[in-house]
Amino acid sequence: MTAPTARRRVVEWVDGTPRAREDRLITEEPLEIRVATPGLPDRRLGVTMRTPGHDFALAAGLVLAEGVVRGRDDIAGIAYCTDARLTEEQRFNVVTVALSGAPARTWQERSLRATSACGVCGTDSLDEVADLVTRLPDHRRPHRWEPTALAALPDLLRTHQRHFDRTGGAHAAGLFHPDGTVVVVREDVGRHNAVDKAVGHTLLEGNLLDGTSDGLALCTSGRIGFEIVQKAAVAGVAAVVGVGAPTTLAARLCDQTGMTLAGFARDGRVVVYAQGDETPGQA
Incomplete structure (x- = not known):
């Protein structure tokens, strides 16, 4: 798997004077997220640009935010894709979320490739978010932060x-x-x-x-x-x-x-x- 940061030689200019040194850049690579439903072919949820690492957590967070799952029990497992058509590098850029049953919500396949800030992520109205919240388990927020x-x-x-x-x-x-x-x-x-x-x-x-x-x-x-x-x-x-x-x-x-x-x-x-x-x- 690719490291989350990478070294790069740079030239820093200060008051017209150059200084060569080594710097580090944050790694950015695409991650394709697929959803596996029992008895059906895998479906692509989308592609997002991310920093490699904690990819399974990223996938879990996305399927929850999209309403595909309601909670932990809806997820049977998460793994990197074993599709033989993928190259070794691509294999760590594709994650499949296996569901324990039918998805809680259907979705349209989309691409988030244009930007690392993925936008609305498939939700285009306040009412739709409110509907997601009310359909998920108890969402009381009793604590008022100072x-x-x-x-x-x-x-x-x-x-x-x-x-x-x-x-x-x-x-x-x-x-x-x-x-x-x-x-x-x-x-x-x-x-x-x-x-x-x-x-x-x-x-x-x-x-x-x-x-x-x-x-x-x-x-x-x-x-x-x-x-x-x-x-x-x-x-x-x-x-x-x-x-x-x-x-x-x-x-x-x-x-x-x-x-x-x-x-x-x-x-x-x-x-x-x-x-x-x-x-x-x-x-």
Whole structure:
């Protein structure tokens, strides 16, 4: 399997003076995700650009976010593809998720190859996300995060960003308990992939959608778009916080699902855009 980072010789120019040195780049390769249903041929869910590593968790997070599975029991297994037509290199870029029964939701085959930030990922409306959330197991979000606790999460996330330290080119996403204890942190060249890897890891460990994830917060290293909040909502997360700005659609989805949303969390500062039933700026 390809390493998550790679060395490269570069020339750094400072005040007109060149200096040759070695740098590291974050690896970016495609991952094709297939879904195997008992008694039927495998179907392709899509292709996303990602940093190699934790590929099974990424696949698990994506099938959960898409509503293909409702929980861990729907997944019979995940493995790299053994298709004889694939080259050795391609074999580690194709993952098959085997379902224990029929998929919870059908999908249209799609390609996410254009960008490592995969966009809406097949969901094109707030109503459709809300439908996914209500059809999944108990999604109570009893914990209301305090702004001071949310403001501290990006610094905690930063201490776990090993690939970013080496390359400066990796996003990160982490799930945290209200006391600041880290559940999992994952890095990837794509923000959405990092979220899927963190959520997928927790799903495969059996600690998601079973009541033990109550009150978790998702912290992301970038801006907070609709897709990020969508993935958090389907996973039953209570709060989403990032170092960047949220979008209008992300805020509306938090209003709709009762999630806490905070942005610009850095240096002890944080802006709260939604907090359960008490959304700032709304009557």
